[in-house]
Amino acid sequence: MSEIRLHIDGAEVTAQEGMTVLRAAKEAGIRIPTLCHHEMLEPYGGCRICTVEIESRGRTSLVAACLYPVEQGLLVRTRSEKVDKIRKVLVEFLLSHAPDSPILDELAREYGADPSRFRRESSFCLLCGLCVRYCAEIKKKNAVGFVENGGKRIISFVPEIAIKECWNCKECFPLCPTSYLQAAYFLTEGLSLSTDAVWKE
Ligand code: SF4
Numbered sequence: 001m002s003e004i005r006l007h008i009d010g011a012e013v014t015a016q017e018g019m020t021v022l023r024a025a026k027e028a029g030i031r032i033p034t035l036c037h038h039e040m041l042e043p044y045g046g047c048r049i050c051t052v053e054i055e056s057r058g059r060t061s062l063v064a065a066c067l068y069p070v071e072q073g074l075l076v077r078t079r080s081e082k083v084d085k086i087r088k089v090l091v092e093f094l095l096s097h098a099p100d101s102p103i104l105d106e107l108a109r110e111y112g113a114d115p116s117r118f119r120r121e122s123s124f125c126l127l128c129g130l131c132v133r134y135c136a137e138i139k140k141k142n143a144v145g146f147v148e149n150g151g152k153r154i155i156s157f158v159p160e161i162a163i164k165e166c167w168n169c170k171e172c173f174p175l176c177p178t179s180y181l182q183a184a185y186f187l188t189e190g191l192s193l194s195t196d197a198v199w200k201e
């Protein structure tokens with residue numbers, strides 16, 4: 001594997017071929033915010049909060065740091081007017097869905113985001129997919145998944161699997177940036193138990 005030299009926020013950074021900009025930055029002690037990324041999971045690129053500005057062969061563009069591979073001589077800016085503006089709007093939009101998320105609150109303070117910019121449509125799920133991917137990739141259980149598409153997309157536990165597998169696991173709970181996952185699980189569990197009770201009557 002060959003060594004790649006790039007610049008992140010003006011500092012020269014050495015990375016390995018195939019690494020993402022996010023990983024190279026992290027190893028150099030430079031923080032890029034993430035919401036849908038997890039070291040143990042396949043890159044997803046869903047939330048775009050890790051957007052950075054890159055300059056390569058004279059061209060500037062905005063890319064997701066968690067997906068973009070390092071390149072020889074790449075210039076990366078993790079904070080710039082454009083980057084900060086994108087993150088601010090993303091946080092404002094996500095806060096309209098999950099107003100109580102501590103991670104979003106922190107990001108709102110950092111980027112000066114206005115929590116009331118968008119009309120509240122509290123779904124309490126950011127669709128980051130961490131729970132779905134953790135259960136599929138690490139636990140190989142698929143007890144939770146996405147249902148529907150587009151604006152109607154939500155996560156849902158599969159009751160038959162969740163009742164058997166989740167009680168002793170719950171490893172996805174701490175990954176969720178909002179309280180939605182736990183609520184969805186306990187709702188699933190509650191509904192399954194009451195359905196069982198009805199059947200037994
Ligand atoms: S329930 Fe939580 S972890 Fe799962 S997709 Fe929604 S925000 Fe992400």
Ligand code: FES
Nearest residue numbers: 045047048050066
């Ligand atoms: S952390 Fe990169 S797109 Fe979500």
